[in-house]
Amino acid sequence: MPELINMGTLQLKFLHTKDETGGSLDMFEMTLQPNARMPVPHYHENWDEIIYGLTGTTTWRIDGEDIDVAPGESVFIKRGVVHGFTNNSAGPATCLCTLTPGVLGPSYFKEMAALLVGGAPDPAKMKATMLRYGLIPAPPPSAG
Template identity: 75%
Template structure:
């Protein structure tokens, strides 16, 4: 399995999903272009997330603390912890993301990509999509 999903300045390459692992994990490589970010801080109700830096440097805001993620380093985000990310560097940054258990899958990202491709996304539709897939947006 290898599916590529592009969302504005983010690129996700799904390697495994809840469908291929029987719900054990979701695993994808994420590339953030310079100034790419998760625009809405959020938390997950039903899964933990482990991020492993592959190239470049991304910054993860986890529970109010900024953590720079370089190649070979990890960040663990326990379910219920508010987080987001950005690439403040001049070059792309790539990381490997593992969600455990695998309950999200690529469908959420496909839907967000479609909303973004339609122009300026409607905040209410973005929030509804996030909530439907188990991501809880938090005011920044």
């Protein structure tokens, strides 16, 4: 049975993990409730990401450009490229996320979920967890 991880307005259902694929990939369904978003734009140096829309529409900010991913559409996020996401729609949206090679597994998401329990998370602890798993928070955009 696939593993479910709840992170507030996000729910992840792991389908394949780095452990069962010999490090080849991590694959999970991600459901975003309305107004859900990745709070910290980030990049990673050690893996690429493919997002495939299943239901609803998610908006991915990739290298400063907003890209809507609807059912049947996909986007490739190359390692080193700053990105984040949101669900701007009135209903839930689900996408299939594949990370290659698989380096995160469910552990990262479980740790982040634990930080979200009980109110406002500690930004320093969130950043430290991200960095430990290879997610590098992006610096804020410079004023033009």
